[in-house]
Amino acid sequence: MKILLAEDYYPLARAIKQGLEEEGYAVDWAKDGEEANTKARGMPYDVVVLDLMLPKIDGLTLLQGWRKDGMSSHVLILTAKDQLPDKIKGLDLGADDYLTKPFEMDELLARIRALIRRGHQVKDPILRIHDLEIDSAARSVKRGGKRIHLTPREYALLEFLAFHRGKVVTRPMIWDHLYDEEDENTSNVVDVYIRYLRNKIDKGFEKPLILTRWGEGYMLRGEDDDEIVATPEELPK
Amino acid sequence: MRSIRIRLLMMLLALVTSVVGGLSWYVYEQTVLLLKAKELATAQLIRNQFDKRAEEYKEQFSDRLVHQAERLGRQSYERVELNHVTKLQTGHLIGSITSVLANPTMQPFNIPVIAQSLSNNSNRMVFELYAKRTIFVEDRALDGDEYFHIWSKRASVRSKNLPEDCFLDQHVDTTRLPPYEPRVQEEVLKCGKRFCMITLTMPMTYMKIYPGMEMGRTPMGTGTRRNQPRSNPSEFKSLTSEAIVVQIARETDHRDQTLHALQKEMNGDLVSLHQESEQVRKDTLNRLILICLATISFCALAITWVSRASLTPLVSVADAVTDLTPKDLRLKLHGQELDPRKMPEELAPIVQRLQESLESLDSAFAREKRATADISHELRTPLASLMTTVQVALRKPRTTEEYKTTLNQCVETGSHMTMLVERLLVLSRLDAGVDPVRKVPVNIVELAGQCVDMLRPIADQRNISIEMDVDDSANMLEPQPSDAAKLREVLVNLIDNAVHYNKDEGSVTLRIAAAPKSVILEVIDTGVGMTPDTQSHLFERFFRADPSRQSETVNAGLGLAIVKGYVDLFGGTISVSSIPGQGSTFRVTLPRVTSGMPVHA
Numbered sequence: 001m002k003i004l005l006a007e008d009y010y011p012l013a014r015a016i017k018q019g020l021e022e023e024g025y026a027v028d029w030a031k032d033g034e035e036a037n038t039k040a041r042g043m044p045y046d047v048v049v050l051d052l053m054l055p056k057i058d059g060l061t062l063l064q065g066w067r068k069d070g071m072s073s074h075v076l077i078l079t080a081k082d083q084l085p086d087k088i089k090g091l092d093l094g095a096d097d098y099l100t101k102p103f104e105m106d107e108l109l110a111r112i113r114a115l116i117r118r119g120h121q122v123k124d125p126i127l128r129i130h131d132l133e134i135d136s137a138a139r140s141v142k143r144g145g146k147r148i149h150l151t152p153r154e155y156a157l158l159e160f161l162a163f164h165r166g167k168v169v170t171r172p173m174i175w176d177h178l179y180d181e182e183d184e185n186t187s188n189v190v191d192v193y194i195r196y197l198r199n200k201i202d203k204g205f206e207k208p209l210i211l212t213r214w215g216e217g218y219m220l221r222g223e224d225d226d227e228i229v230a231t232p233e234e235l236p237k
Numbered sequence: 238m239r240s241i242r243i244r245l246l247m248m249l250l251a252l253v254t255s256v257v258g259g260l261s262w263y264v265y266e267q268t269v270l271l272l273k274a275k276e277l278a279t280a281q282l283i284r285n286q287f288d289k290r291a292e293e294y295k296e297q298f299s300d301r302l303v304h305q306a307e308r309l310g311r312q313s314y315e316r317v318e319l320n321h322v323t324k325l326q327t328g329h330l331i332g333s334i335t336s337v338l339a340n341p342t343m344q345p346f347n348i349p350v351i352a353q354s355l356s357n358n359s360n361r362m363v364f365e366l367y368a369k370r371t372i373f374v375e376d377r378a379l380d381g382d383e384y385f386h387i388w389s390k391r392a393s394v395r396s397k398n399l400p401e402d403c404f405l406d407q408h409v410d411t412t413r414l415p416p417y418e419p420r421v422q423e424e425v426l427k428c429g430k431r432f433c434m435i436t437l438t439m440p441m442t443y444m445k446i447y448p449g450m451e452m453g454r455t456p457m458g459t460g461t462r463r464n465q466p467r468s469n470p471s472e473f474k475s476l477t478s479e480a481i482v483v484q485i486a487r488e489t490d491h492r493d494q495t496l497h498a499l500q501k502e503m504n505g506d507l508v509s510l511h512q513e514s515e516q517v518r519k520d521t522l523n524r525l526i527l528i529c530l531a532t533i534s535f536c537a538l539a540i541t542w543v544s545r546a547s548l549t550p551l552v553s554v555a556d557a558v559t560d561l562t563p564k565d566l567r568l569k570l571h572g573q574e575l576d577p578r579k580m581p582e583e584l585a586p587i588v589q590r591l592q593e594s595l596e597s598l599d600s601a602f603a604r605e606k607r608a609t610a611d612i613s614h615e616l617r618t619p620l621a622s623l624m625t626t627v628q629v630a631l632r633k634p635r636t637t638e639e640y641k642t643t644l645n646q647c648v649e650t651g652s653h654m655t656m657l658v659e660r661l662l663v664l665s666r667l668d669a670g671v672d673p674v675r676k677v678p679v680n681i682v683e684l685a686g687q688c689v690d691m692l693r694p695i696a697d698q699r700n701i702s703i704e705m706d707v708d709d710s711a712n713m714l715e716p717q718p719s720d721a722a723k724l725r726e727v728l729v730n731l732i733d734n735a736v737h738y739n740k741d742e743g744s745v746t747l748r749i750a751a752a753p754k755s756v757i758l759e760v761i762d763t764g765v766g767m768t769p770d771t772q773s774h775l776f777e778r779f780f781r782a783d784p785s786r787q788s789e790t791v792n793a794g795l796g797l798a799i800v801k802g803y804v805d806l807f808g809g810t811i812s813v814s815s816i817p818g819q820g821s822t823f824r825v826t827l828p829r830v831t832s833g834m835p836v837h838a
Contacts (some may be wrong), residue, residue: 012622078436079618083610086644101621105628 001116001156002026002177004045005112006036007126008054016229019105023139024152026180033057040066043176045073047115052079064085066093074115104188110142113137127162129220132201132209133145134162148200153178157193158201161210165221168213194218241551245544246537253536259526268521276514280507287503291496298492299433302485305379305420306437310483313374313394314386316686376816382488389481416440416480423489431493432486438784440480511616550581554588566599568592608778613659619654623647667802674806678716680722681756682707685747688728692736699743703732709749717756718830724802728758730796732822751829758825766817776801
């Protein structure tokens with residue numbers, strides 16, 4: 001899941017970025033309005049955490065522009081302005097959520113999760129794919145009733161696939177959603193993570209859930225994909 | 238204290254009451270005086286009338302008596318009875334003749350003649366003649382309470398009804414009474430009765446003989462005598478030489494009763510006159526009281542109306558002031574703002590000053606409110622940062638290194654907050670005026686040099702050059718009494734801003750010049766510049782030309798507010814001129830002290 005953090009106060013941005021990244025989100029940081037605008041328009045972020053008092057272009061102006069141009073990313077306003085008129089104005093201009101500083105990190109994370117679910121038209125925090133259960137609230141995974149431990153990045157990858165199940169997701173898509181701009185792109189890092197995930201999810205189960213589409217990418221098995229037979233490569237070693 | 242209206246009402250009412258009361262009192266007093274004078278005059282008149290009537294009555298009374306006296310006097314004459322007794326020498330009475338002569342002067346002269354004539358008839362006979370004189374009053378016809386006493390030299394007569402012991406006064410010296418001049422006396426007689434007594438002296442004018450009765454018994458057939466007076470009455474007249482005194486008296490009881498009744502009547506008149514004037518006085522008093530009350534109540538109404546009418550603007554101002562709320566500090570009446578130009582001229586300045594004060598209060602409130610909001614806003618971000626840093630760190634176990642990093646980050650944020658709070662404290666001290674200027678001799682050029690050196694490293698990071706341009710006039714500048722710490726703060730802030738808002742590889746110039754009465758410090762940059770709107774708000778607190786919080790720097794829009802506060806404290810001025818895109822110039826003018834300080838080269 002990719003998040004854009006538009007916050008000009010570096011110590012806060014640093015802390016939030018760290019907190020989000022440790023939860024497995026890929027976080028891009030914009031230190032002023034201009035940068036935020038460029039980044040938000042350049043990539044479909046799942047969530048934009050937007051401060052209102054940004055240098056150069058202020059948050060509300062950005063939000064208004066984005067909504068006017070049909071940008072569909074969810075925007076969470078994170079600001080020190082705690083007056084009701086500010087909140088109303090922010091929400092009316094197209095923000096999806098509003099959180100005032102100071103805030104609880106847990107609340108921010110929960111609100112981001114809720115926004116991500118909303119983005120994929122999912123209401124139930126537990127995603128069920130065949131015998132796989134992904135609890136997006138607790139960020140825990142079970143298969144066949146057995147709990148599987150995943151690293152945040154593995155979980156993020158699984159969740160990303162789950163939100164797009166039955167559809168092919170390309171490697172760049174995965175890359176973009178798992179890594180922020182600062183990470184160095186190495187060609188096979190996605191494949192490596194897919195392999196880790198297969199080891200944890202599909203190993204020991206009859207029906208593999210993570211499928212490979214040659215030349216395209218990967219997909220998580222959908223409800224009506226039962227006829228698809230796993231390729232030898234897809235079977236965990 | 239009670240309301241102005243009631244006080245005004247009370248005071249004016251007291252005034253009106255005293256004036257009306259005084260006037261009424263005066264009128265009343267005058268009326269009483271007039272009434273008294275009138276009463277006195279009328280009483281005098283009544284008394285005079287009474288006196289006149291009494292006098293008249295008395296006069297009438299005595300006139301009647303005088304008239305009676307005159308009548309009696311006229312009708313009185315002296316009767317002489319001559320008894321001619323003829324006796325024998327033996328004394329044997331032969332006969333007597335009594336002849337009555339009414340002429341007192343006739344008397345004895347003719348008696349011997351008669352006697353002679355008689356003796357001629359008889360020698361043996363002795364003739365004795367006796368003359369008895371009495372006063373005879375023909376018609377007494379007097380009232381029951383009238384008494385008289387008539388006397389002449391030889392006889393007197395008095396009324397029978399007069400008690401014996403009540404003689405009329407006989408001590409009257411009749412000789413001194415001229416004839417026909419009545420003497421009127423009021424007497425109390427021995428018997429205790431009161432009388433009015435008239436004494437009148439008058440001559441006996443004529444006499445009468447009644448021969449019819451007495452002559453018939455006269456032995457002398459006196460045909461001549463009978464005829465004599467009738468044939469020659471003038472002869473008798475000539476004989477009137479004797480005077481007669483008529484004294485007539487009448488009891489005055491009746492008269493006095495009448496007089497008393499008159500007096501009573503008069504007294505009654507006087508009493509009714511007094512009552513009448515008393516009534517008039519009372520009526521006047523009542524009327525005056527009524528008029529007073531009416532006037533005072535009318536005045537009360539009028540004053541109430543007038544005071545209400547004249548106090549209406551004041552009341553409206555008071556209402557407007559009462560309706561003030563901390564949220565709306567505008568003087569409003571019925572939803573409309575008060576216009577001092579439409580107020581009475583006495584109130585207009587008050588309302589205007591009040592409005593000005595309220596406006597400044599309002600803006601002070603707004604400033605305060607904004608400042609509080611700004612302060613909380615400014616503190617929220619670092620606080621959120623601190624919380625988030627700690628919360629993120631606590632989400633999972635960390636290595637010692639990681640904890641150290643987190644704690645360092647916290648310290649960094651904390652020191653930022655401390656600086657912010659420090660600056661807020663400086664400003665509030667400036668506001669409260671408790672930040673004294675600690676004056677020491679300061680070499681401004683030297684101090685400026687220190688400031689430039691302090692900021693040079695920051696400027697170097699962005700290849701910004703800082704120059705010092707010290708004018709010749711400033712080279713000779715004597716040390717100025719100033720607060721070095723505050724002055725340093727001013728310069729550092731200005732230079733820091735100049736660097737901060739400069740373009741990379743720009744330049745900052747600090748120019749120092751001295752005028753006879755001032756020291757001028759100019760900080761010139763080649764930065765982004767400002768719009769006029771920005772310039773006008775530049776020295777307000779929390780105002781930021783660019784609302785950014787450039788990473789870790791302490792920049793909450795307080796720097797220039799503090800700079801202005803300090804410059805004001807020094808008694809100097811600060812101004813800014815700027816062209817957007819080209820740069821800004823901040824000019825600080827400080828007062829120059831040329832004497833009283835030691836001059837160092």
